[in-house]
Amino acid sequence: MKKKKPFAAVEPYLWLLPSILLMTVFILFPIFEVFRTSMSEVSKAGLIKGFCGLDNFTKVLRGSTFKLVLHNTIVWTVAVVVISTVFGFILALVLNNKFRCRKAVRAIVVFPWATSLIIQAGVWKFIIDKDYGALNTLLMKIGLISSPVNWTPTPQAYFAWEIFVGIFVTVPFVTFCVLSGLQSIDNSYYEAATVDGANYWQKLFKITLPLVKSSLTVSTVLNIIYVFNSFPIIWTITKGDPASRTDTLVTYLYKLAFYKGKSGEAAAVSVIGFLILCLCASIYMVVSLRKEEE
Amino acid sequence: MNNHTRGTKHVILRVLLYLFVILVVLVTLYPYFVMFTTAAKSRAEIYSTDGTLLPIHWLWQNFKDIWTLAPLSRYFINSLIVAGGSTLIAIICGIPAAYALARMKFKGKKIFLGIVIISQMFAPVVLLVGIYKIMSTFGMTDSLVGLVFINAAFNQAFAIWLLRGTFISISPEMEQAATVDGCGKVSALIRILLPVAAPGIVTALIFVFINAWNEYTVALTLISTDVLKPLTVGITIFNGYNMVEWQYLFASSLFATVPVIILFVLIEKHLVGGLTSGGVKG
Numbered sequence: 001m002k003k004k005k006p007f008a009a010v011e012p013y014l015w016l017l018p019s020i021l022l023m024t025v026f027i028l029f030p031i032f033e034v035f036r037t038s039m040s041e042v043s044k045a046g047l048i049k050g051f052c053g054l055d056n057f058t059k060v061l062r063g064s065t066f067k068l069v070l071h072n073t074i075v076w077t078v079a080v081v082v083i084s085t086v087f088g089f090i091l092a093l094v095l096n097n098k099f100r101c102r103k104a105v106r107a108i109v110v111f112p113w114a115t116s117l118i119i120q121a122g123v124w125k126f127i128i129d130k131d132y133g134a135l136n137t138l139l140m141k142i143g144l145i146s147s148p149v150n151w152t153p154t155p156q157a158y159f160a161w162e163i164f165v166g167i168f169v170t171v172p173f174v175t176f177c178v179l180s181g182l183q184s185i186d187n188s189y190y191e192a193a194t195v196d197g198a199n200y201w202q203k204l205f206k207i208t209l210p211l212v213k214s215s216l217t218v219s220t221v222l223n224i225i226y227v228f229n230s231f232p233i234i235w236t237i238t239k240g241d242p243a244s245r246t247d248t249l250v251t252y253l254y255k256l257a258f259y260k261g262k263s264g265e266a267a268a269v270s271v272i273g274f275l276i277l278c279l280c281a282s283i284y285m286v287v288s289l290r291k292e293e294e
Numbered sequence: 295m296n297n298h299t300r301g302t303k304h305v306i307l308r309v310l311l312y313l314f315v316i317l318v319v320l321v322t323l324y325p326y327f328v329m330f331t332t333a334a335k336s337r338a339e340i341y342s343t344d345g346t347l348l349p350i351h352w353l354w355q356n357f358k359d360i361w362t363l364a365p366l367s368r369y370f371i372n373s374l375i376v377a378g379g380s381t382l383i384a385i386i387c388g389i390p391a392a393y394a395l396a397r398m399k400f401k402g403k404k405i406f407l408g409i410v411i412i413s414q415m416f417a418p419v420v421l422l423v424g425i426y427k428i429m430s431t432f433g434m435t436d437s438l439v440g441l442v443f444i445n446a447a448f449n450q451a452f453a454i455w456l457l458r459g460t461f462i463s464i465s466p467e468m469e470q471a472a473t474v475d476g477c478g479k480v481s482a483l484i485r486i487l488l489p490v491a492a493p494g495i496v497t498a499l500i501f502v503f504i505n506a507w508n509e510y511t512v513a514l515t516l517i518s519t520d521v522l523k524p525l526t527v528g529i530t531i532f533n534g535y536n537m538v539e540w541q542y543l544f545a546s547s548l549f550a551t552v553p554v555i556i557l558f559v560l561i562e563k564h565l566v567g568g569l570t571s572g573g574v575k576g
Contacts, residue, residue: 011398016406023413034420091318099308105319111555112322115554117508119529119551122543123329126538127325132340132343134332134345136345137345140345222414229419257426270420278415
């Protein structure tokens with residue numbers, strides 16, 4: 001038995017080894033590379049010429065484009081996450097009721113989550129087209145409009161549609177996270193509250209909301225990360241054009257790296273994006289820790 | 295009287311509920327309806343100023359033509375290789391890790407779990423510059439093997455999270471009894487835990503498969519040879535320079551979408567339970 005002890009000490013790490021190797025090579029190394037590239041002078045062909053300190057960062061931050069792109073990214077992330085969370089929550093409350101075809105409805109609601117973003121974005125690009133789009137056809141056939149409407153007269157209008165598509169694909173995830181939280185609530189809470197004469201809203205805010213809070217937190221945190229880093233929707237519908245008016249950080253850095261041959265600056269944008277996410281994560285940690293202390 | 299008004303209120307609420315549900319279902323299905331009907335139209339009909347809701351003539355031929363107009367079957371096989379390969383690797387690496395995290399006590403366990411969560415913050419798209427560099431050094435920039443490993447790695451966190459949640463929910467007593475009987479940990483895991491955990495494992499399998507199947511950005515960046523493209527990148531071949539062949543784009547999109555939706559509907563019930571419960575238990 002005694003001989004086995006040194007093995008027992010390292011054993012758990014052996015179990016973790018394949019996973020650690022996989023993530024080290026394909027996630028950790030690229031992270032390291034991005035940080036290194038962000039502080040290097042890079043040739044157009046992508047070769048690192050030498051250390052250049054924070055030059056790439058100052059180059060990126062100096063331009064007015066970055067401010068615009070950062071602003072877009074914040075609008076995009078906040079709008080998509082907040083609206084999806086509110087609507088997804090309401091939808092979960094509704095779907096938690098008993099009604100006919102509930103199973104089928106829940107299966108249908110999950111569709112947008114299961115569809116590739118690139119395909120979903122492609123369809124919506126077609127739907128909102130001003131010349132031959134499906135939305136104009138539909139509205140004209142049911143008589144709501146008499147001539148085609150230009151749904152995307154300005155870059156902002158395009159951006160609003162992109163936000164709509166973002167919400168469309170994000171809602172199912174929120175809904176199903178909340179639904180799983182709702183199903184774990186014991187019905188006796190509600191029965192007791194009804195006996196005490198509580199109305200619907202009181203039950204919602206005093207019982208339901210506190211009990212699904214952890215599910216909502218999981219979905220919100222994950223969604224902030226996913227939406228912030230989301231690429232295919234904007235790439236398909238506008239490619240960030242015109243003149244970065246609809247760019248977010250990820251589409252901007254993609255163009256810097258693979259269209260303009262500025263890997264150094266692209267890496268700097270990556271690092272800035274990562275720092276912003278870290279900041280959000282730590283704010284979230286501080287707030288949730290403080291709440292626990294109360 | 296009181297009873298009567300309560301009854302009316304109940305009826306109104308039910309009607310509102312149904313209206314809301316119907317509206318949500320219609321809006322959700324709308325893009326799929328557009329995809330399907332447009333896929334069966336002729337190009338002239340799509341681009342005509344007098345738009346139609348349903349095709350004048352259902353051109354089922356479009357669904358056949360796409361297989362000869364583009365190397366669609368190659369794209370299909372490539373997607374299968376990427377999704378299947380990365381699922382296999384993600385699960386083979388993920389099961390032992392999840393097992394250790396669920397059943398063993400060791401130093402650095404919390405740190406490892408923390409790193410797993412933080413790794414989620416780095417979406418592949420943010421790391422593309424780095425991924426491209428690493429792949430160049432391995433000579434895997436234009437290869438399916440490269441895509442397999444990247445997808446496996448970026449789904450590792452989710453796989454571990456789901457599997458660990460499943461393992462924790464299963465009592466360790468049976469494995470302990472088996473170990474006492476002289477059965478090693480590995481065989482206890484394979485013979486006893488894995489069969490019981492099968493539903494959770496299948497959920498993780500399908501989830502990783504779908505993620506890899508739907509992945510677009512990394513494939514777009516790494517793959518330049520046409521016959522190596524997976525479906526998500528390949529179908530954009532119909533997105534031409536001058537004119538988009540919407541009917542072909544949507545017909546092939548449907549072939550790429552339907553199998554995944556079926557898989558997703560199958561696991562939907564297990565998936566979210568696993569996502570949220572895995573996190574709560576220490």
